[in-house]
Every structure is written in C-alpha cells, then in structure tokens.
Amino acid sequence: MSGNREALTAAGEKIWNYTVTELSLALPFLRSAFFLLRPQLDLRIQNIGTDGSAVAYQPRYLLQCFVDNPRALRRTCFHLFLHCIFRHVYHVPAEGRENWDLAADVAVEYLADALDEDSLRETESDTRRVWYERFLTESRIMTAERIYRSLQGMKLSYDEREELRKTFWRCDHSLWKNPETKPPKTEEKSLPAEEKRWEDTAEHVEKMLLAAGKEAGKGAESFLRTLRVQGEARLSYGEILRRFAVAREVMEIDPDAFDYGFYYYGMEHYGNMPLIEENEYREERRIAALVIAIDTSASTQHGDVEQFFAETLGIFREEQAFFRDAEIHLIQCDEAVREDRRCHSLGELEAARDSLQLSGGGGTDFRPVFRYMEELQARGELTELRGLFYFTDGEGAFPREASPYQTVFVFPARDESVEERVPSWALKAYLEEKKA
Template sequence: MSIPQNTDKQALISRLAHDIINLGRNSLFIALRFLDLAFFQFTLEEDRQIEGLRADGRTVFYQPLFIIREYQAEHQRPARLLLHSVLHFVFRHPFVGEKIIRPYWDLACDMAVENSIAEAGIKQAVTARQKQQQDYLFRLKKELPLLSAERIYRYLLDQKPDAEELAAAARLFFQDEHELWYGVGGENTAPNEQETARQTSDAPQPEREKTEGGILPLRLPPSEDKELAERWQQISETVKTDLETMSREWGESSGAFLQNIREVNRDHYDYADFLRRFAVRGEAMQIDDAEFDYIYYNYGMELYGNMPLIEPLEYKEVKKIRDFVIAVDTSASCAGETVQLFLDKTAAILRQTESFFREIRLHIIQCDAALQSDALITSTADFRDYLAKMQIKGLGGTDFRPVFDYVDQLIAGRQLTNLKGLIYFTDGYGRFPARRPAYETAFVFLDEGREPPPIPPWAIKLVLDRREMERLPGLAAGRIHGEKVENEWEKEPQ
C-alpha cells in the first residue's frame, strides 16, 4: 500500500518547521546563555489549528507553515518570535492582575519585550520591522524613563488611545498570540471595542486606580497552575542574578533586560509595616484585653448587678516609636516637592497607626553636603506645625556622613536614649559612612523608573512607588497638591 503524497508533504513540512525553530532556539541559547534555563523550560510542539505561535509556560505551540513562511521572509524571524514569547514568561507577563483591560495589557507586554530585544542588539533576532518599532519607542521613551509592561500599561490607561491608534500599535508590535495566558471563559478574555471603551472611559476612578497602582499583583492561577507561576518566578529571579553577574560583559545593551526583570522581581512592602520595625517596647494607657479575665467580670456583674470582681488592666505593653530620626536629602537632585510628599505620607501613617508614644523625640534632619537643619518633634502638634511651615534648605551636593556624625553626637549627649533607627530619604547619589552605625538604617527611594544606586550592606533599601504614595492619605496634601483636605492631626490619639 502506497503512502498518500499529501501525507509525505505534511511530514516534510513538520520536519522542516521543527528544524527551523529548533535552529533558532539553539542560536539564541549560544548568544544568550543567561536565558538557558528559560529556553529549555519549554518543549516545542506543532499545532495546525492555530495561525502563528503561542506559549503556555510549558510548551511553545507553532503552526508549521507559518514558521516556514516567516523563515523564507527573513531567516531571523522564527528566532525573534521564540525569544519574544519566552521573554513574556521571564518578565512574568502572563501572571497578571485579575482586573486588566486586555488590549492595553497585550500591547504593553509586546512593547516591553520588543524594546528589550532591540536594545540588547541580538543579531540572531534582528528583523526589518524593528526599525519601524524604534520610531514609536523613541517617542514613548520621552514620556517614560523605563519601558516595562506595567508602566506602559498605566501610560495607556492615562492616554486612552482611540481604537484606530491602538490597532495600529498592536500590529506594529504583535509577535505571538496571548490567548493561553487568560484561559477559556476567564475574567480576562478579550473585550470587544465597545467593552474596551466602556472600561477605559466610563469606569469610576476608584476602579481604574485598582489597575493603575504600582506593579500589577500576580494573579494566583488555578491550583494546577500555581506551581507554574512559582516556577517562572524562580526562573525570572535566576535570570536576574545571572544577567547582573554578566552585566559588565554586556554593558549598556543589558539595560532594558535588567530593568524589566528587576521591576517585576522587586520586593514590595507595606510602608506602615516597614515603619513598625523601628518601634521599641513600652507601656501605654490602653486596655489590655489579653490580660482580662471575663469569667470573674461576668460573675461579679451577675452576683451584684453592677460590680465586676475584676477590672481590666489600664496599661498594656505595646511597641511604639519613642526616639526616631528622619533624614531628608535636600540636594539639588532631590526635588523639594518629593521631600514634602515623603514627610507628609510618613507623618500620616505614623498618626493613623498610633505608632508614636505620647512623649516622643523625633528629629527631622535636612542635609545636602552639610547639615542644614534639625527640627525636634515632641508631639503630634509639633509635627503638624513643622509640615505647615517646612522650608527646604540646601540644594547643594550630597553627603550622608554629616547626618550620622550628628546623630552619634545626640546619642553621646543622651539626647537620644532609645533610638531604634534612622530613615534617610534620598535619591542615593552621595557618600556613605565607612562603618556601620549602632542603630538600624534604611535608605528610602521613590521609584522614578531607574534602578537606585547601591547602598552599603549594613543598610536597608526600600523603594516606594510614587503613585502608591500619592494615593495614601496625607496631612498636608492641600498644600502640596492644591486640594483642601481634613487635617487628621487635629484629632488627639485614642
């Protein structure tokens, strides 16, 4: 029995397509050794039911004829397609927050990946369309210092491009299909144009803010895929470490790769929880429910009517802040409005979480290359007055050492007796002390789209998202942002 000719043809097409895409993977593996773990996480499998290429985190599915035609048009195209799809998972794009506008997210992810490939200058993946993309990306870089998917997505939310503009950009940056990211019938299936317009234009601002704030949170996938999400988180962190090790060899071409991987793998903190680590133990006037015996209380009330046999303790041991130092960098590179924003939000968090003892010693120190001022805060009223009258002094260079020398003098003079820690708000460009201080120190940065400079190993680094900070309730928001708000400091602590 003879084998049908079309069967031979299909087998030839399958073998040829497999050889082409496997050749592309091997060439990329040689050029990008830091991605070896990511490349070989995938198996390659043909799928004649699709039109192009797609991936689910375990398998790359491809249409054989599509791969052959792409190779005929440009030999580098299959490698570019494969690299593009793999980088989506390295940057953890498929594990996205539940509330997104899919056309915006798909475009943002494609832009971030294509920009990373272009900046890396990988000759095995250079295609003609890359030149057309560069004109668009050049204009976008004027608005965004870092082209990560999250930042591009927020930019699209703000700009609200019309359907025609969105479709044109999608055609320019489209490489692979994203259907497997969302699942059939899931909440994130693609909306039509009317639904997209309704979500972007008519949605209440609080709903839009849920998708705008900070790095989009990872969505926990179904139980069978939770392991996959965790696996790609590990791979992404490994790639980050390997690329940082090889960054000298790659030079500036590794910039977009590193920025995207660092952004998605950056630790995120609750700023209020972070401040609590600087608290010390002490007694405060507060009912201690943990030490209260309800049995004797109820027995007395039942026996005598209005006479409990035991009263709750009026003092409770709690952890609050007694001595604390906040230093602010007032050099020319650290904007005054940014400093005001940080102090305003910090004060609000401390006030709302009742993190202060009633008697406190809080030093707010301004310093550029030299110590400029020290304001001693001993009450909530002092803090309120300081925020109302604060003037930024300095605007010169940056040297962190004068602050630490000054704090050491305060400790030696017993003006600070229970100092737990110091928070230094800065952009990071300055000279650090040569030795570790006797108290915990944290350097706090606002995320401006750049990787903060390295800090000494004895210090804590905290990067806060500016948009998240701006949405926190503040005390002096009316002065900083031009809005009239209620002043929470007028209320006495409970």
C-alpha cells in the same frame, strides 16, 4: 495521516531546539529561560504562541519561516520568551484586553531593539521609533503595565491601533490566561507553580545581568531596569526581608534532627532500640547585620518616618528576624551622616525608634551613607551585611556604583518621576502598598 503528523512534529522539535540553542549562545544571561518551553504542534493556532507551560506552533509557519527568514523566527521566539519572563501571559487585565496585547508587544519589542544583538537585529522603522518616543514621554521605563495605562488614556483611531498591531505583533496571544478580576495581591505568599517557575527565572536572569555588568552588552541596563520594575510591582516587605537572611547555627533544640551516633549505638547494643538524642544546634536563616538609614532632609515628613518604622519593625517581629548578636545600625542622614545608633536586637531597635529625634533638615544626598558603610567594613565591622533599607522621599543624589549588599530605597508613596532616577541595581518599595 498519523505518520505525516509525526514527521511534522519531529521537524518542528528540531527547528525549535536549533533556534533556542542559537538564542542561548547569543544571550547567555537568558539561557535558563530558553529551554523551559517544549514545542507542541497545534493546527488551530495562527503562527506560534504560548500559555507559559509550552509553545504551540503551526507547522507550516515554523517550517516556512525557518527556511525563508531564520532571523525573523529567532526574533519571534525571543519575543515570546520575554512575554513569559515578564509574566504578561498571567496578568491579563479584566478591561482593555486589546490594549494589554498591544502594550505587551510594544514592551518586549522595545527591549529586543535596545539589546542590539546581531542575531536579533532588524532595521528600525520610522513608525516604530515614533511610537517608542510617544510612550517614552509618558514613562522612561517601558513596561507593559505602564504602556497599558498610557493606552487606556489615549483615544486612538482604528488606523492607529492597526498600525501599532502591524508594527509590534509577532505571536498569538490566544493561549494567555483568563483576565484578572482584580489586581494581583502584593502580599500573596505563593504563586501557581507554572508562574513561580518564570518568576524564579526572572530573578536568575537579574543575578546573571548584575554579575555580567558591562559585559552583558548594550541594552542590558534597560533589560535589568525593566526586570526590577516588574518584580517590585508584586514584591512585599516580607519577601525583601528574606533576601537579607543568612544561614547560621543557633543553640536551640532541633526536634527535626537527631544524633546518628546514638541512634546506631542503640540499634547495635539494645536489639533494634534506637537512642534518640535531639541535636542541641539547629540551622536558622535570620539577619546577622542590617543598616536602616533615614533621610532627615527638610522634605521628609515625620509621620512617614513613623509609618516606615511601624511596618518594618512589624515584619521583623513576625519573622523573628534577627540573630541574638545581630549588628543593626540606625543611621540619620541628610547631606551628611548625622547619627549612627547601634543595636543588637529587635528590642534595642524598638527602644531606639521610641527615643528617636530626627536631626538634619538640610539637603538630600544618599552617597554619604554608602561611603560610611565602606569605612565601617574597612574596619572589620558589618562583615555579614546583606542589606540596607533607606527610607526617603527620593529627592536626592543617588550613588552610581552598585553596592556589594542589597539596597532597598523605601518611599512613602509611588512617584514615577522619582523612581526612574533610582539606580537599576537597587530595589524599590512603597509604604502605600501596605495601606490597603
């Protein structure tokens, strides 16, 4: 009996490794994800499934599918990896488990169809297309969370639920984590190591997609947009801020490092008595250059601007965010750049905030700020610019081309009709996430 199990295990590992190798060759931007799961034979499982740490498979299913329909097996494995990349496995809601399972399956199948990859392509049924159109009327971005909310509000018949399940189901969800008793905390600093591994992988995939651009292929834009929405759901201001930091030596005593020259000199000349001379320089990660743009169009509320400054400057203060010679630009813009206040420290930025008089009151166009940044950089300014915070209500014209620095559009509250117009290369943050 043990010999038979060993043979099935060996065959299963070969099939799994062959399948994920094919996927990694077809979709190189996802290569970092495809080798994170190790296969484990499990006679209790229906066909194949994962808990995020390993993939459990029923050997009869794996062998038969590999022989009869290897394309279907590739598609199922891809489906399973997407559940991990988007962390569906870890965020099962306390209510409506059946709706969550359906929503997660619809979300990953929509992305797989949108990619239009030859090795995964299947003939799209009329049933599938009708359901996609139905969910897209609720939201243009098909995340599991949004589909789940739609399903929670729908009164589906038993036949409709069965149709959904049969149309989109591919893998066993029984190994997914226990339902959450409360929503994820947006300010939580650390995740369980297993989930953190998938979050890091999602960030890496996002960078690969941005680097590949149009070469990533058809449907990559939908994939990138969904990754961004998924990540932003749990992204805090502090986490965004750390993306803007750069490493640089500062003139401060470093208690964790010392001069090895003096150390060895003491050891050699004073009989095992090292001389410890702390380094006068230490490497710090802080912000060297930052642009804060304020939408001063007629629709912008002064109270929202005050809240934006309170939250943003509060984080800067906590993080000791800036180098002493930082370049900070505080820009006001409606349909044109109205003012650029230049600061070099947090104190100067706070003083500028305190004396701020909003100027503008016209229409909204975000593009002049980005053109102005290009002009400044062409003149040799803002050479270390890593990020732009743009506070707005979102009602305006967005630039089409991605900026060479990270851009975060900050909104006073969530508004799906607005956020869907934000370019996929930009991040989104919301003041309402800090109010709770």
